[in-house]
Amino acid sequence: MARELPSLNALRAFEAAARLESISRAGSELHVTHGAISRQIRALEAELGVPLFQRQGRGVTLTAAGLRLRDAAALSFGQLRDVCVEISRDRTRTPFVLGCSGSLLARWVIPRLERLGRDLPELPLHLSALEDLPHALDGLDAALLLAAPPWPKDWHVEVLAPETVGPVVSPAYSGWPKLKGKPASCLLDEPLLHTASRPQATLAWARAAKLPGSPPSGQGFPHLYYLLEAAIAGLGVAIVPAPLVAGELAAGRLLAPWGFVATDAAWVLASPDRRHDPRAPALAAWLANELAEDRPPPS
Template sequence: MSRELPPLNALRAFEAAARLESVSRAARELHVTHGAISRQLRVLEEAAGRPLFARQGRGVALTPAGQQLHERIGAAFGQLRDGWAALRRTQAQAPFVLGCSGSVLARWMIPRLERLGRDLPDLKLHLAAQEDAPGAQLPGLDAALLLAAPPWPRDWQVHELAPERIGPVLSPRWPGARRLRGQPARALCGEALLHTTSRPQAWPSWAKSMRLPAAALHPAQAFPHLYFMLEAAVAGLGVAIAPEPLVADDLAAGRLLAPWGFRRTEARWVLAAPARVEDARVEALAKWLRAELAVRG
């Protein structure tokens, strides 16, 4: 036999077939076809220059050479499986650091933490408020919950959760609320509108979707964060523009009204994680977030 290692896929197929005493069971375990396992075994036998298996009823039995090889690589594969399992256990026990904006954290994530804890009890979530866009490497984070538009950085694995929908919202206590009820969207032209310095394009984007001239909208007081703007709207200080999920609870409680509904934008709710890391918790969290955004807004 050559001093070089044979193909690792062939060794893996051999170890599974020897341990399970069946090519078919090895194929099921490795999620490949029976023929693929048989081809890998032939590759290994050709490299060894001798047969490693003999037919035995519906299964296979090791030849003396096969037994000798299995005694050595079986232990090695066992150590690999144990090491990988230990790594996954360590990963599962570590806190999962999720970054998101302070507005998403305060108005959407925190109200749902109790439900998240019930639905994903093994996820030890640590939330990190971040106002700046995360770097391509997502430093210090296991994942980030974002409202953003593609294209995405190459270093991310992106789980799309829901399209973004935005719309104007106002408090029933706002003096202009009664006057605007039942009016078409163009009634907002000339009104003093609340907005954020972090997302100046929100009102123009909504106006375009409603076929209104953006120049007819008059931004009034600006707030550094969406959270502050929405608190001002709840306090009856004017009409704000917001993503639907961030005001869903206020709408349900009657603290805010959305007379003109919500319109889709080019942005998405996404869960982004480093592409280089395989972490089952990311998929579980993405599935939960997707369901929350779909059912409860």
């Protein structure tokens, strides 16, 4: 079956040249050369079997057929632009579904929601708690993750900040007096609180801190949120991500005498590559800025 419409690229080139009354200006608007516009117009004229422009001095004018096509093309492209704008506006009113672990949600995201709403009013968020590190992002526009690469090939990943972890302790911890003033190596004899959701954190910290071994495991907790609460309650020393305890450190409820070190993991905003939401970059920039403010300098 024969194609009913000529090439849309050719029609777009013609519409721009006819509207601007200049092939050169049409090339500038469409970011192509004068020759590319001319070739598209010649191909369109050949397909239609009639001239659309005629030379007049150094310029060109539209023929009768060109005038008819100009008016029709202007109307059609104008309607397309209007519909695209309406669709884009509708998209900005659609909630942006952001997934993250319950611990990140409770300890870091929720305390910032009011500020996020003020800074990005065009981004209504719908939050979804993730139980585990997802292998797919089904049903999500993006996920805020704290993990190490490699990432799935069908993900678009924005790295927001390196992961920085370190041991924290409450001044109320009964073992604090014997640890106070000691180097980080003293923790090689200290059973550390740990979490099943990030079991490699202690080893990653010990390796980054260049310790000759790894501290033994103390009491375990199923989620990072519970681990943080246990540390605040004075149950022991815990290796935790720095941004999650920035408030407690500032208030003196937790201490970080041995500092923080960067691991091979990162805070990332991951979205499905097949339907990358154009609002995601603004959210990524906002999250990265927040993480930069919370991150202490590595020890």
